[in-house]
Amino acid sequence: MTLRLILTRHAKSAWDDPRMDDHHRPLNDRGRASADAIGKWLASRNEAPDSALVSSAARTRETWARIAAQLPAPPEATFRDDLYLADASQMLAVLRKATGATVMMVTHNPGTASLARALAIAPPEDARFWQYPTAATTVFEFDLGTWADIAHTTGRITAFVVPRDLLAGR
Numbered sequence: 001m002t003l004r005l006i007l008t009r010h011a012k013s014a015w016d017d018p019r020m021d022d023h024h025r026p027l028n029d030r031g032r033a034s035a036d037a038i039g040k041w042l043a044s045r046n047e048a049p050d051s052a053l054v055s056s057a058a059r060t061r062e063t064w065a066r067i068a069a070q071l072p073a074p075p076e077a078t079f080r081d082d083l084y085l086a087d088a089s090q091m092l093a094v095l096r097k098a099t100g101a102t103v104m105m106v107t108h109n110p111g112t113a114s115l116a117r118a119l120a121i122a123p124p125e126d127a128r129f130w131q132y133p134t135a136a137t138t139v140f141e142f143d144l145g146t147w148a149d150i151a152h153t154t155g156r157i158t159a160f161v162v163p164r165d166l167l168a169g170r
Helices: 031-045 058-068 088-094 111-119 161-169
Strands: 002-010 051-055 075-079 103-106 139-144 158-159
Touching: 002 111, 031 058, 031 139, 051 139, 051 158, 058 075, 058 103, 058 158, 088 111, 103 111, 158 161
Parallel strands: 002 103, 051 075, 051 103
Antiparallel strands: 002 139, 139 158
């Protein structure tokens, strides 16, 4: 069986209010446009997830909501406190308990970038993969029977995109 992971870093968030707790920061205008663009890109590729695991932070929830609004039949997301600022090993532990053939994770750096690098059999040629900018998205495929079997260097990257490329030709 082929499992698919859509790994997305949250879109650009607002820093307007220095008194605001990090967990509650929303997206800024650029972030909202980026999340919409990622959702449209996924829909155009028929890459809709059947499960979504999303950090409980406001910026990840809003990123997911804007992506989901562009998909034909988005799943209900599971918002998880343990994905808030999680490192790659924490994210991998959550993913190993996932259900569905196509899972989307919306999380934070540096954990998202670390997980992407760890899972990839071979990285894409795009140098931005190593920094994993806001709303960067990688689509992985795994020839595995269950998510419990996922391990380092088992994922084939079928796509990597950053919103800047999608928004350049608007």
